[in-house]
Amino acid sequence: KAGVTQTPRYLIKTRGQQVTLSCSPISGHRSVSWYQQTPGQGLQFLFEYFSETQRNKGNFPGRFSGRQFSNSRSEMNVSTLELGDSALYLCASSEVGARGYTFGSGTRLTVV
Amino acid sequence: DQQVKQNSPSLSVQEGRISILNCDYTNSMFDYFLWYKKYPAEGPTFLISISSIKDKNEDGRFTVFLNKSAKHLSLHIVPSQPGDSAVYFCAASANSGGSNYKLTFGKGTLLTVNP
Numbered sequence: 220k221a222g223v224t225q226t227p228r229y230l231i232k233t234r235g236q237q238v239t240l241s242c243s244p245i246s247g248h249r250s251v252s253w254y255q256q257t258p259g260q261g262l263q264f265l266f267e268y269f270s271e272t273q274r275n276k277g278n279f280p281g282r283f284s285g286r287q288f289s290n291s292r293s294e295m296n297v298s299t300l301e302l303g304d305s306a307l308y309l310c311a312s313s314e315v316g317a318r319g320y321t322f323g324s325g326t327r328l329t330v331v
Numbered sequence: 332d333q334q335v336k337q338n339s340p341s342l343s344v345q346e347g348r349i350s351i352l353n354c355d356y357t358n359s360m361f362d363y364f365l366w367y368k369k370y371p372a373e374g375p376t377f378l379i380s381i382s383s384i385k386d387k388n389e390d391g392r393f394t395v396f397l398n399k400s401a402k403h404l405s406l407h408i409v410p411s412q413p414g415d416s417a418v419y420f421c422a423a424s425a426n427s428g429g430s431n432y433k434l435t436f437g438k439g440t441l442l443t444v445n446p
Binding site: 223225252254259260261262263264267275309311313317318319320321322323324325327 | 337363365367372373374375376377380420422424432433434435436437438439
């Protein structure tokens with residue numbers, strides 16, 4: 220079984236631009252969550268999607284948004300990028316009712 | 332408000348010795364706890380978990396202990412190996428009645444195992 224795939228792996232954007240990150244979950248996994256990791260802050264929960272619906276949202280500004288498609292693939296979008304958005308963005312997927320998640324390798328976003 | 336706390340940012344141990352990583356939580360609704368290991372430039376990988384109905388779970392060299400009254404859990408690695416050097420994250424989730432199990436993470440502990 221292929222793991223969770225995130226693209227791209229690395230991204231450099233300019234302040235004020237927008238960015239879209241992609242995540243393909245493990246086949247059969249219908250729940251997809253997104254996390255932001257910054258130095259010293261651990262993993263901060265962004266949002267979770269299940270069957271194309273956002274079920275849970277973390278404490279991030281509205282510039283951060285996401286969606287899930289019918290094939291469970293998910294995208295997250297960050298608009299009007301700020302320097303502080305530089306981070307590793309991790310996607311994780313799980314089966315229905317599972318208590319743990321499998322993570323992808325992440326997308327390293329650098330905002331300059 | 333940090334609901335999952337890992338108060339030691341780093342830990343250094345000698346190869347062959349025991350590594351003990353600690354985690355405290357404040358939310359009494361948490362009923363499932365996990366440990367993830369993370370190498371640089373990679374995503375976290377699942378290590379071991381424990382349900383609140385247990386106080387110990389063992390998997391090879393890794394054992395997790397849960398003390399519900401103290402809201403404290405710990406991960407023991409015996410014996411420690413240089414390949415165990417990584418950041419370890421403690422995570423917790425609450426059963427909200429559906430299939431919605433958001434994970435709340437601590438900030439991580441960097442474990443260094445010296446040869």
